[in-house]
Amino acid sequence: MPDILTVTLNPALDMSSAVMGVKPEDKLRCETPTYDPGGGGINVARAIVQLGGTSKAFVAAGGYRGAQLCDLLEQEGVGVIRFPVMGETRLSLAVFDKSDGQQYRFVMPGPDWNDQVVTDALDAIGSALAGNGQGGHLVLSGSQPPGVPDNFPARLASTAQRYGAKLVLDTSGPPLQALMRGSAPPHVLRLDGSESEALAGVPLKRVNEVADFANALVARGVAGMVVLALGANGSVLAQNGRRWHASTPRVKVKSKVGAGDSFVGAFTLALSRGAAPSAALGDGVAAASAAVMSDATSLCHASDFQDLRKKVKVSEV
Numbered sequence: 001m002p003d004i005l006t007v008t009l010n011p012a013l014d015m016s017s018a019v020m021g022v023k024p025e026d027k028l029r030c031e032t033p034t035y036d037p038g039g040g041g042i043n044v045a046r047a048i049v050q051l052g053g054t055s056k057a058f059v060a061a062g063g064y065r066g067a068q069l070c071d072l073l074e075q076e077g078v079g080v081i082r083f084p085v086m087g088e089t090r091l092s093l094a095v096f097d098k099s100d101g102q103q104y105r106f107v108m109p110g111p112d113w114n115d116q117v118v119t120d121a122l123d124a125i126g127s128a129l130a131g132n133g134q135g136g137h138l139v140l141s142g143s144q145p146p147g148v149p150d151n152f153p154a155r156l157a158s159t160a161q162r163y164g165a166k167l168v169l170d171t172s173g174p175p176l177q178a179l180m181r182g183s184a185p186p187h188v189l190r191l192d193g194s195e196s197e198a199l200a201g202v203p204l205k206r207v208n209e210v211a212d213f214a215n216a217l218v219a220r221g222v223a224g225m226v227v228l229a230l231g232a233n234g235s236v237l238a239q240n241g242r243r244w245h246a247s248t249p250r251v252k253v254k255s256k257v258g259a260g261d262s263f264v265g266a267f268t269l270a271l272s273r274g275a276a277p278s279a280a281l282g283d284g285v286a287a288a289s290a291a292v293m294s295d296a297t298s299l300c301h302a303s304d305f306q307d308l309r310k311k312v313k314v315s316e317v
Contacts, residue, residue: 003054003055003056003136003137004045004048004053004054004055004056004136004137004138004139004268004269004272005055005056005057005058005081005125005128005129005136005137005138005139005165006041006042006044006045006055006056006057006058006138006139006140006141007041007058007125007138007139007140007141007156008039008040008041008042008057008058008059008060008141008142009060009113009121009142009143009144009145009148009152010039010060010090010110010142010143010144010145011037011038011039011042011059011060011061011066011069011089011090011110011142012038012039012069012089012090012091012092012107012108012110013035013036013037013038013065013068013069013072013089013090013091013092014035014036014037014038014092014094014257015033015034015035015091015092015093015094016033016034016035016036016093016094016095016096016295017030017031017032017033017034017093017094017095017096018030018031018095018096018097018098019031019095019096019097019098020097020098020099021097021098021099022095022097022102022104028095030095035068035072036072036298037069037070037072037073037076038069038092039059039142040140040141040142040143040170040261041057041058041059041139041140041141041142042057042059042069042073042078042142043141043258043261043262043265043299044139044141044261044264044265044268045057045073045078045139045265046073046076046078046265046299047258047261047262047264047265047266047287047291047299047300048265048266048268048269049076049077049078050299050300050301050302051265051266051269051287051300051302051305052302053265053269053272053273054079055078055079055265056078056079056080056081056128057073057078057079057080057081058081058083058124058125058128059073059080059081059082059083060083060085060121060145061082061083061084061085061089062084062085062086062087062088062089062111063087063088063089064088065088065089065090065091066082066084066085066088066089069089070082081124081128083120083121083124085111085113085117085145086111087110087111087112088111089110089111090107090108090109090110090111091108092105092106092107092108093105093106093107094106094255094257103255105257109146110143110145110146111145111146112145112146112147113145113146113147113148114147115149117147118147118148118149118152122155122156122159125138125156125159126159126162126163129159129160129163129165130163135164135165135166136164136165136166136272137165137166137167137168137187137268137271137272138156138160138165138166138167138168139167139168139169139170139264139268140153140156140167140168140169140170140171141169141170141171141260141261141264142170144175149178150174150175150177150178151175151178151179151182152175153169153171153175153176153178153179153182153186154178154179154181154182154183154184156169157169157179157182157184157185157186158182158183158184160184160186160187161184166187166188166271167186167187167188168186168187168188168190168264168267168268168271169186169188169189169190169223170189170190170191170260170261170264171189172191172192172195172198173195176191176195176199179222180222185221185222185223185224186223186224187223187224187225188223188224188225188226188227188267188268188271189217189222189223189225189226189227190226190227190228190229190260190263190264190267191226191227191228191229192228192229192231192260193228193229193230193231196210196213196214196228196229200213204228207230207233207236207245207317208317210228210230210236211236211238211243211245211317212243213228214226214227214228214236214237214238214243215238215241215243217238218238218239218240218241219241224239225237225238225239225277226238226239227263227267227281227284229260229263229288230247232250233247234246234247234248234285235247235263235281235284235285235288236317237277237278237281239277242316243316243317244277244278244281244314244315244316244317245314245315245316245317246278246281246282246284246285246312246313246314246315247285247312247313248285248286248289248308248311248312248313249308249311251289251292251293251308252293253292253293254292254293254294254295255292255294255295256291256292257291258291258299258300259288259289259291259292260288261291261299262287262288262290262291262299262300263284263285263287263288263291264284265287265300266280266283266284266286266287266288266300266305267280267281267283267284267287268280269283270283270284278314278316279314281314282309282312282314283309285312286305286308286309286312287300287305288300289304289308290304290305290308
């Protein structure tokens with residue numbers, strides 16, 4: 001199985017706790033917190049390992065929290081390629097209000113980058129890909145730190161192409177717009193519902209509308225495959241003029257943290273094992289649904305994934 005390398009430029013040490021009611025001014029006595037390594041690419045790598053695969057995580061980490069994050073990641077069985085940066089890795093705090101079932105998420109900013117750090121990061125990723133040999137999958141997911149230019153995903157796509165790697169990209173906002181103007185399209189582009197509608201400029205409510213837009217992006221050469229998420233209604237994939245829709249039965253939602261990254265992890269793992277794109281889509285939606293069934297940042301449990309995978313419906317649209 002070819003290697004999977006995930007990239008996280010703006011990781012976070014995720015701290016989760018619970019309290020009986022969130023009120024202003026009062027001291028809120030929280031339960032004992034849990035700590036998890038977080039950030040888009042990191043969660044993708046963690047999901048891959050939880051589903052029985054192997055992955056390496058390229059992590060831009062700084063300070064005490066960065067060291068703690070990398071230690072936690074290694075304890076979960078994920079290989080870490082640490083890219084040192086100045087400053088302190090950000091902290092993300094999730095608090096569950098037990099009185100009404102609501103979750104509050106507070107995310108701090110990450111360290112500032114400059115042009116030299118960006119160049120060094122691209123060189124380091126290239127070196128990691130060269131060490132893997134030709135082939136494999138490269139995943140970029142998560143936010144960009146302050147100072148990273150919008151064209152970073154497009155530049156990473158060129159790096160992946162240079163080393164024969166297949167780039168799986170989950171991005172949004174200005175970096176997505178810059179990617180549309182890039183010359184090296186990624187192998188896979190994944191967008192959630194709000195990102196899809198922002199890019200389309202119109203609401204996308206029906207599965208056929210979503211499939212048409214995904215197919216149009218592929219036809220424009222934006223990516224070899226385009227996956228558009230539909231939340232609880234699953235996801236749509238377009239490739240070479242064909243479109244598929246996959247969904248699972250509705251599940252009870254405990255936490256939406258990491259659902260998209262769980263999708264990307266399971267989807268990429270399936271592709272790396274030689275699965276057809278439609279089958280990989282089924283794996284992805286099963287993992288996303290499994291993730292929302294779990295507490296806080298624990299992502300997708302293998303047992304929940306296996307159960308849901310048997311119930312996935314995949315159809316061509």
